[in-house]
Amino acid sequence: MVPAAYPARYEDKKGQAMYDTMLAETVAITGHNGDGIEAYSARTLRDGPVGGVVVIHHLPGYDRQTKEFTRAFAAGGLNAVMPNLYYREAPGAAPDDAMAAARAQGAIPVADERIVGEVAGAAAYLRGLSNSNGKVGVIGHCSGGRQAFLAAVSLPLDAAVDCYGGAVVRPPQEGHPLFGIPALVDRAGDLSCPLLGLFGRDDTHPSPDEVAELEQALKANGKTFEFHLYDGAAHAFMQVDRPSYRPEAAVDAWQRIWDFYGRYL
Amino acid sequence: MCTYLTEKVSISGSGKGPSGWFKLTDASVYFDHPVHAQAEHTLNIDFLDPGAGPSARVAVELTAESARALAQAIQATLDSAPPGLAT
Numbered sequence: 011m012v013p014a015a016y017p018a019r020y021e022d023k024k025g026q027a028m029y030d031t032m033l034a035e036t037v038a039i040t041g042h043n044g045d046g047i048e049a050y051s052a053r054t055l056r057d058g059p060v061g062g063v064v065v066i067h068h069l070p071g072y073d074r075q076t077k078e079f080t081r082a083f084a085a086g087g088l089n090a091v092m093p094n095l096y097y098r099e100a101p102g103a104a105p106d107d108a109m110a111a112a113r114a115q116g117a118i119p120v121a122d123e124r125i126v127g128e129v130a131g132a133a134a135y136l137r138g139l140s141n142s143n144g145k146v147g148v149i150g151h152c153s154g155g156r157q158a159f160l161a162a163v164s165l166p167l168d169a170a171v172d173c174y175g176g177a178v179v180r181p182p183q184e185g186h187p188l189f190g191i192p193a194l195v196d197r198a199g200d201l202s203c204p205l206l207g208l209f210g211r212d213d214t215h216p217s218p219d220e221v222a223e224l225e226q227a228l229k230a231n232g233k234t235f236e237f238h239l240y241d242g243a244a245h246a247f248m249q250v251d252r253p254s255y256r257p258e259a260a261v262d263a264w265q266r267i268w269d270f271y272g273r274y275l
Numbered sequence: 276m277c278t279y280l281t282e283k284v285s286i287s288g289s290g291k292g293p294s295g296w297f298k299l300t301d302a303s304v305y306f307d308h309p310v311h312a313q314a315e316h317t318l319n320i321d322f323l324d325p326g327a328g329p330s331a332r333v334a335v336e337l338t339a340e341s342a343r344a345l346a347q348a349i350q351a352t353l354d355s356a357p358p359g360l361a362t
Contacts (some may be wrong), residue, residue: 113281252315
């Protein structure tokens with residue numbers, strides 16, 4: 011029962027107030043190769059059954075902002091978990107120091123195989139929660155957007171959200187650390203779940219042309235997807251602590267995410 | 276976009292962090308997303324002593340324009356030192 015003086019932060023589709031209590035904490039999960047890694051878990055305390063979301067952090071790391079993003083899903087009635095992709099290089103370090111250590115050790119970009127293993131472990135963690143309905147989605151921004159698509163073509167998932175992930179359609183040029191890895195668009199036929207794509211029309215990586223190419227590949231493979239290309243928005247338009255933040259586009263994008271996960275999780 | 280590109284260089288000197296001075300053995304130089312600076316991409320330098328752990332780091336994130344100005348200032352300073360001192 012929500013007291014009238016404390017408006018619920020989340021309403022269901024009928025506008026009814028929902029129980030929004032959550033538990034957010036650092037946990038250990040089993041990641042790639044069966045190794046234990048650190049993750050940030052935010053779970054609704056609703057009885058469930060509820061779906062879960064694996065949040066893939068952006069290149070700057072397992073940071074405060076992405077933890078807030080993870081908690082948003084729990085406040086909205088889902089379970090969420092964000093694996094620390096740099097834990098292996100710097101266990102216990104501050105997130106920015108861990109990113110720097112990973113970069114100095116040549117671990118950035120994190121190998122695709124390892125990303126898939128960490129997301130698989132995070133998905134298993136979510137499915138194992140007592141209030142889980144067994145459904146798991148994935149979401150990521152920037153490099154995490156590419157990695158969300160990578161996870162969705164590599165693992166059995168229920169819903170994927172790609173927020174302006176670059177290097178999905180065009181293979182990186184010679185000299186780029188990802189050079190030699192086939193473009194992920196070639197694996198569009200392997201997509202295991204519906205895909206929501208959120209992109210900025212002023213972005214150059216991915217450009218609107220790349221978004222259109224990805225759209226064509228998904229259509230050709232008969233996949234379920236919906237893309238939104240926002241005017242006046244460029245890369246990282248949902249990142250609230252960056253100058254690229256565009257509130258109008260970001261607010262609409264969040265509504266699309268809730269609607270999408272509401273249908274598939 | 277993430278460039279992922281990183282130049283690594285061995286260095287010799289000292290830096291000052293929250294715990295005081297420490298030796299520096301390595302530096303990472305990269306133009307990529309910053310953690311704190313209000314720009315989409317910055318020229319970032321991590322001055323490191325990996326042997327002392329991930330927190331043995333002095334970090335800067337500079338706009339491209341200021342990084343170029345800094346590079347010129349470093350070069351000019353070294354060039355103007357008395358002969359034999361900065362070789």
